[in-house]
Amino acid sequence: MKPIVELKNLSKTIGKKKIIDQLNLSLYPGQITGFLGPNGAGKTTTIRMMAGLMKPTSGEVIIDGLSLRSNFEEGISKMGAIVENPELYKFMSGYKNLVHFARMHKNVTKKRIDEVISQVGMEKRIHEKVSTYSLGMRQRLGLAQALLNNPKFLILDEPTNGLDPAGIREFRRYLRKIAEEDGVSVLVSSHLLSEIELMCDRIAVIQNGKLVAIREVNSIEQSQYYIEVQPVEKARSILTDKGVIIENYDNGLLINVEQSVIPAIVEQLVQQNIAIYAVSHHRKTLEEQFLEMTGGGQIVESNSK
Amino acid sequence: MLNLIRNEWMKLWHKKSTWVMVALLIAMIIGLVAITKWIDSNTEIPAWEQSVTEELTIVKQQLAVPDLNDETKKSLEDQQMLLQYRLDEGVAPLSNKEFEGFMMDSYGMSSIITLLTVIVAAGIVASEFSQGTIKMLLARPVRRWKILTSKFLTVIAFALFLTVISYVVSLIMGMIFYEASGGSLLEIVNGQVTEVSYWLKSIWLNVLALGDVIIIASFAFAIGTVFRSSSLAIGIAIFLMFTGAQFAFFLRNYEIVKYILFSHTFTQIETGGSFIEGMSTPFSVFVLVGYFVFFLAISYWTFTKRDVTA
Numbered sequence: 001m002k003p004i005v006e007l008k009n010l011s012k013t014i015g016k017k018k019i020i021d022q023l024n025l026s027l028y029p030g031q032i033t034g035f036l037g038p039n040g041a042g043k044t045t046t047i048r049m050m051a052g053l054m055k056p057t058s059g060e061v062i063i064d065g066l067s068l069r070s071n072f073e074e075g076i077s078k079m080g081a082i083v084e085n086p087e088l089y090k091f092m093s094g095y096k097n098l099v100h101f102a103r104m105h106k107n108v109t110k111k112r113i114d115e116v117i118s119q120v121g122m123e124k125r126i127h128e129k130v131s132t133y134s135l136g137m138r139q140r141l142g143l144a145q146a147l148l149n150n151p152k153f154l155i156l157d158e159p160t161n162g163l164d165p166a167g168i169r170e171f172r173r174y175l176r177k178i179a180e181e182d183g184v185s186v187l188v189s190s191h192l193l194s195e196i197e198l199m200c201d202r203i204a205v206i207q208n209g210k211l212v213a214i215r216e217v218n219s220i221e222q223s224q225y226y227i228e229v230q231p232v233e234k235a236r237s238i239l240t241d242k243g244v245i246i247e248n249y250d251n252g253l254l255i256n257v258e259q260s261v262i263p264a265i266v267e268q269l270v271q272q273n274i275a276i277y278a279v280s281h282h283r284k285t286l287e288e289q290f291l292e293m294t295g296g297g298q299i300v301e302s303n304s305k
Numbered sequence: 306m307l308n309l310i311r312n313e314w315m316k317l318w319h320k321k322s323t324w325v326m327v328a329l330l331i332a333m334i335i336g337l338v339a340i341t342k343w344i345d346s347n348t349e350i351p352a353w354e355q356s357v358t359e360e361l362t363i364v365k366q367q368l369a370v371p372d373l374n375d376e377t378k379k380s381l382e383d384q385q386m387l388l389q390y391r392l393d394e395g396v397a398p399l400s401n402k403e404f405e406g407f408m409m410d411s412y413g414m415s416s417i418i419t420l421l422t423v424i425v426a427a428g429i430v431a432s433e434f435s436q437g438t439i440k441m442l443l444a445r446p447v448r449r450w451k452i453l454t455s456k457f458l459t460v461i462a463f464a465l466f467l468t469v470i471s472y473v474v475s476l477i478m479g480m481i482f483y484e485a486s487g488g489s490l491l492e493i494v495n496g497q498v499t500e501v502s503y504w505l506k507s508i509w510l511n512v513l514a515l516g517d518v519i520i521i522a523s524f525a526f527a528i529g530t531v532f533r534s535s536s537l538a539i540g541i542a543i544f545l546m547f548t549g550a551q552f553a554f555f556l557r558n559y560e561i562v563k564y565i566l567f568s569h570t571f572t573q574i575e576t577g578g579s580f581i582e583g584m585s586t587p588f589s590v591f592v593l594v595g596y597f598v599f600f601l602a603i604s605y606w607t608f609t610k611r612d613v614t615a
Contacts, residue, residue: 014612051444053613077446087437092319100315103308104445145441 001028004078004153004185005050010059012045012209019045021209022059027153029183032175034190034200034217038294042209043189044084047155050187051081064152077105080151082159086142090131094122094141097130098148105149112148119174120144135162143171147178154178154186160195172199197286205293213293217286223259228252228278235274239265254282309447309455310462317425317459326421330467331474333417338478345402353397353488361388383493390498396489399503403486404479408507411475412572415514418471419521419546422464426522427529427538429456430608434533439613449609453530457601460526464518472511509575516571520597521546524566527600531607563588566596 003026012020020042027033037043048054050061052068052075061068066075088097098116102108117126120140130138139162146154156175160168176199178184190196196203197217205212228251229235239246239255244265247254257265262279269276284292317323364385368378391398399406430453433439443449490501521542529538545552549567556562569589 048613051440053440053443055612073446073448075446076444079444081444083440083444085437087441089316089319089438090436091321092316096315096319100312101441101445103312104442104447106446149446 003028004064005187006060006062007046007050008060008062010046010049010061011057012042012049012054013057019209020049020056023206023209023211025204025211025214027185027187029152029185030179031202032179032186032188032200034188034196034203035206036189036193036196036203036290037206037212041206041294043206044157045209046206047081047083047157047187047189051079051083051155052076053083077149078152079155080146080149080153081155082139082142082146082157083155084157085161086138086145088130088138088141088145091129093129094126094133094137094144097141098126098145101145102148108148112150116144116147119147121170136164136167139163140167150182152184154184156186156188158190159188160190160192168195175199193286193290203286205290207294215289223257224282224284225255225257225262226250226252226278226280226282227255227276229269230275230277234272235269238268238272238274242268249282252278306451306455309451310458313429313455313459314462317429317463323425326424327467327470330414330417330421330471334414334471334474334478338482342482350400350402353400354392357388357391357398361385361392364388386493387491387498390491396491396500397486399488399490400486402483403488404483405486405488405490405503407479407483408475409490409503409510411472411479411507412510412514414471414475415468415511415518415572416546418464418467418514419518420543421467422460422518422522423525423542423546424535424539425463426460426526427542428535429460429529430526430604431529431533431535431538435535443613450605453605453608457523457526457604460522461519464515464522468511468515468518472508510572513571513575516593520566520571520593523597523600523604527604530604564592566592569593 005025005027007023007025010020010023010025011018023042023046035043035047045054049056050063052072061075063075064078066078068075088094089100092100095113095117098113102113117123120143122137122140122144125133125137130141133141139159143156143159146156160171163171175186175188179186188196188199200217202214202216204214226249227235232253236246236253239253242265245256255265259281266276266279364381368381368385373381390396399409401407401410433442442452490503490506491498492501493499524545525538525542528541529535532538545567549565553562553565553568556565562568563584569584569592571590571593574586574589
């Protein structure tokens with residue numbers, strides 16, 4: 001499949017500091033990619049370069065085959081974005097805001113504006129001033145302006161910030177829909193890992209301006225099961241004798257085994273008079289994976305010497 | 306581009322402060338007319354023949370001074386010719402206590418217009434940064450220079466709008482409170498005394514004043530764009546607007562004064578009255594346009610190069 005967005009050797013140096021270092025990333029149609037990284041990793045800088053707000057020091061941002069360096073207007077016209085908070089003109093109505101942004105694109109009709117308004121569920125209050133809106137409503141209006149031009153590529157920075165649980169759910173479903181039906185490629189940056197986990201097909205993790213990992217969400221590298229047994233020590237020795245790899249986890253153990261051998265293991269433990277309280281399939285949460293990939297709590301390595 | 310200007314115009318008029326500015330301008334004109342009318346009612350107006358004769362005597366005295374340079378001599382002689390013509394033919398000059406003279410002075414509101422335009426020019430880019438809307442504005446398929454151009458043209462349109470408002474309100478006030486005197490405006494064209502239309506003259510003066518407004522506005526626009534702070538831009542522009550002329554006056558004996566922005570205005574081309582000798586009209590225009598281009602160049606350069614981090 002041909003990628004919609006390609007970042008090629010993207011670098012950004014501000015002063016003497018390398019904020020982004022030789023970043024390569026491809027985003028494909030119909031895919032929702034979560035963009036993760038600790039604070040100061042360079043997420044916002046990358047997003048700003050993709051949205052045309054910052055110029056890369058070197059490297060290219062290519063949107064639908066068009067380099068932003070040489071074809072800025074055509075390239076950006078395929079993109080919709082919310083960069084950080086959706087800051088809108090507070091002294092105008094939501095509708096006027098949309099009209100304002102629609103005029104900056106080619107071929108965005110009045111009909112399209114109304115369509116977008118109903119898609120984000122803002123019909124009732126669209127003619128009120130933005131200053132009277134709640135954060136959630138501004139977020140919806142922000143999404144509406146990003147969708148105006150039917151983008152092939154959508155950048156969303158912290159999109160669920162301020163939405164209520166029903167709103168988040170609706171939002172997630174909506175993203176899924178435009179990704180699947182219209183083949184839009186979506187890049188979502190968020191700190192809410194659980195949110196990303198539910199929303200995204202894959203995640204890209206950056207740290208210190210470098211891409212650390214790209215992986216599919218829900219892909220299981222290894223099959224792990226969690227068992228809670230008593231007495232633990234006895235169970236451990238039995239399982240170790242069988243050559244099973246064991247980790248301590250919570251009150252029980254994590255064992256690296258295939259699904260097919262679980263009944264045999266349970267049978268064996270029962271025979272040895274070990275009490276079994278729980279056996280469940282264990283999946284590492286995104287949070288655990290994230291911390292594993294980025295090496296924990298460190299915010300950012302110092303680049304200065 | 307037209308759509309971009311429509312956007313800027315829409316944003317401008319959705320701000321309450323813009324309406325307040327227009328209201329203020331109208332109130333100022335009305336207030337000014339009321340005050341001058343009141344003062345005029347307490348003063349005696351001498352017959353025009355008397356004041357023209359007095360003026361003629363002064364001009365003759367000045368001409369009698371030896372060693373006048375050619376330029377001064379020429380203008381004094383012209384003046385003498387005009388005044389003599391008025392007395393001989395019985396043509397009254399315009400008086401600012403009558404309708405024609407009042408309209409001729411209507412360009413005087415340009416200082417208020419400058420003030421208001423500076424406020425808009427300073428804020429039109431800076432406010433996008435302070436509100437954070439610059440991100441939404443620039444993440445669009447529109448090149449930055451086009452956005453900046455639309456903003457500057459909107460500032461000019463606003464200044465033009467205020468000038469028209471000021472002229473129209475002056476006209477209405479003039480028609481209500483003043484009467485036509487039947488006096489006429491005389492000029493010397495190719496050595497002949499000719500009557501000039503005061504309508505054209507008053508409009509021309511307003512156009513020149515608009516030019517001065519735009520120069521100062523471009524200065525405020527540049528500061529607002531470079532420093533992204535509208536209060537700084539308003540402060541500096543207004544401060545220089547009021548002190549600039551004095552500053553230039555201090556330096557009047559030095560060569561450098563010729564190159565200071567505030568030594569020149571477009572209106573003085575028509576009204577005369579520069580305190581610096583030997584500055585020709587083309588030179589003044591050259592200096593003014595030079596500054597104008599310089600201010601815009603800085604604005605464009607910073608605006609198109611800058612990374613948006615707001």
